[in-house]
Amino acid sequence: MRAADPTTGGAAAGSVARSADADVIVVGAGPAGSTAAAYLARAGLDVLLLDKSTFPRAKVCGDGLTPRAVKQLIDLGIDMSEAAGWRHNKGLRAVAGGVSMDLPWPMLASFPDFGAVRPRQDFDELLVRHAEKQGARLREATTVTAAIEENGVVVGVEGHEGPDRRPFTRRAPLTLSCDGVSARVALSLGMVKDDRRPLGVAVRRYYTSPRTDDDFLETHLEVWDRRDPKAPKLLPGYGWIFGMGDGTSNVGLGILATGRTNGTGDYRGLLTHWLAAQPEEWGFREENAVGTIGGAGLPMGFNRTPHARPGMLLVGDAGGMVNPLNGEGIAYAMESASIAAQCAIQGLARSGASREAALAAYPRRMSEALGHYYRLGNAAARLIGNPAVMRVATRHGLPRPTVMRFLLKLLANLYDPKEGELSDRVLTALTRLTPAV
Numbered sequence: 047m048r049a050a051d052p053t054t055g056g057a058a059a060g061s062v063a064r065s066a067d068a069d070v071i072v073v074g075a076g077p078a079g080s081t082a083a084a085y086l087a088r089a090g091l092d093v094l095l096l097d098k099s100t101f102p103r104a105k106v107c108g109d110g111l112t113p114r115a116v117k118q119l120i121d122l123g124i125d126m127s128e129a130a131g132w133r134h135n136k137g138l139r140a141v142a143g144g145v146s147m148d149l150p151w152p153m154l155a156s157f158p159d160f161g162a163v164r165p166r167q168d169f170d171e172l173l174v175r176h177a178e179k180q181g182a183r184l185r186e187a188t189t190v191t192a193a194i195e196e197n198g199v200v201v202g203v204e205g206h207e208g209p210d211r212r213p214f215t216r217r218a219p220l221t222l223s224c225d226g227v228s229a230r231v232a233l234s235l236g237m238v239k240d241d242r243r244p245l246g247v248a249v250r251r252y253y254t255s256p257r258t259d260d261d262f263l264e265t266h267l268e269v270w271d272r273r274d275p276k277a278p279k280l281l282p283g284y285g286w287i288f289g290m291g292d293g294t295s296n297v298g299l300g301i302l303a304t305g306r307t308n309g310t311g312d313y314r315g316l317l318t319h320w321l322a323a324q325p326e327e328w329g330f331r332e333e334n335a336v337g338t339i340g341g342a343g344l345p346m347g348f349n350r351t352p353h354a355r356p357g358m359l360l361v362g363d364a365g366g367m368v369n370p371l372n373g374e375g376i377a378y379a380m381e382s383a384s385i386a387a388q389c390a391i392q393g394l395a396r397s398g399a400s401r402e403a404a405l406a407a408y409p410r411r412m413s414e415a416l417g418h419y420y421r422l423g424n425a426a427a428r429l430i431g432n433p434a435v436m437r438v439a440t441r442h443g444l445p446r447p448t449v450m451r452f453l454l455k456l457l458a459n460l461y462d463p464k465e466g467e468l469s470d471r472v473l474t475a476l477t478r479l480t481p482a483v
């Protein structure tokens with residue numbers, strides 16, 4: 047708790063432990079870190095939120111939010127109206143094999159019926175300021191290089207801060223690793239990613255485009271690499287065109303780094319080549335480009351576990367939370383942050399074995415929430431990695447609206463587990479029958 051009596055040590059409910067700098071250290075102020083920090087600070091805990099950047103800062107992303115992400119933002123108390131700067135969208139447009147189909151977001155009890163876009167530069171700043179308003183103490187230009195571990199328990203972090211890279215250490219009874227795909231904190235503890243789980247690579251660029259006001263998120267499910275005209279390859283992934291409403295479109299490719307592409311390909315070259323094949327009038331040409339091509343990995347399907355160890359929880363990309371079926375990461379970063387915060391609030395109000403039990407519930411709750419679906423997604427990702435399967439799926443699935451509406455619910459993880467229609471009940475049964483990751 048803020049203003050706690052420092053002499054009470056870690057034993058009293060919610061107090062800052064003796065010699066601790068905060069109740070919780072949150073490393074990384076992306077969607078995962080800012081969401082967790084906001085919930086924790088709102089509950090009265092003293093939260094130190096550390097980020098290597100200074101805000102506002104750019105982040106390479108597609109900037110697309112499905113209703114799943116919008117739900118998280120509403121839960122957090124963010125005003126999601128268009129008047130507040132959000133550009134709403136109505137659904138997903140699936141394009142493949144010469145067919146294009148507009149699929150409105152499903153009408154569900156569990157999720158809103160609209161998605162949104164917002165540049166990450168703006169989005170991440172909005173979330174970090176929200177966390178500050180709830181009471182989190184943000185420290186920018188603060189790079190964490192490692193966790194500090196004593197007797198098998200994480201008791202804080204170390205790194206360097208400011209332009210002169212002054213070394214620092216900070217201690218707290220709990221650290222949340224929300225440091226994204228680089229997962230520096232987890233790596234310092236030897237927690238490497240599981241290479242059997244799928245990993246994606248995504249690249250994107252902004253272009254001034256007449257498609258800027260499109261109110262559907264457009265995904266191209268058939269991406270061919272035709273750089274060698276004699277040997278065109280159907281790639282395991284998709285392209286996107288998201289209208290930003292500010293005169294630009296965010297366009298990019300997300301590719302599964304399978305054995306064939308294994309994450310080492312020339313993805314920037316691939317994007318340029320793919321865009322050159324798009325209609326001239328859309329404007330995706332060098333003279334209309336805004337900024338450079340940026341890219342990063344998409345850590346999917348719980349590719350770094352366990353999600354908890356004594357004194358530390360892994361949240362968002364650091365825990366490989368990206369959906370293996372569609373490459374979406376913001377909703378899941380926020381969802382895992384919300385669950386981590388609930389466990390932390392309970393844990394830090396208790397002591398001893400009771401505290402440990404509350405914190406240890408986090409990986410179990412993540413597994414219950416997403417483990418079954420991600421196991422299904424990891425298996426599907428292996429199938430999608432097979433070009434023959436991809437070809438059959440796009441040729442035969444796409445022209446059928448019922449199949450596509452079902453696929454949208456499956457790929458975007460948007461269905462009502464309890465009160466839904468038949469397709470929701472089929473999806474619920476399918477995920478429940480799949481053992482959790």
Ligand SMILES: Cc1cc2nc3c(=O)[nH]c(=O)nc-3n(C[C@H](O)[C@H](O)[C@H](O)COP(=O)(O)OP(=O)(O)OC[C@H]3O[C@@H](n4cnc5c(N)ncnc54)[C@H](O)[C@@H]3O)c2cc1C
Nearest residue numbers: 074076077078098107108109110190226248362363375376
């Ligand atoms: C090209 C591309 C397109 C994408 N498109 C979409 C999309 O349209 N929709 C979607 O939902 N998802 C998309 N994603 C995925 C999404 O960007 C991530 O899943 C999401 O940002 C994860 O949030 P996070 O908070 O876990 O990590 P991040 O957003 O990566 O935040 C991590 C934070 O930690 C800080 N940090 C890192 N290391 C340290 C350190 N050592 N010390 C201190 N601070 C540190 C960083 O500065 C950063 O602020 C895309 C990803 C890529 C690469």
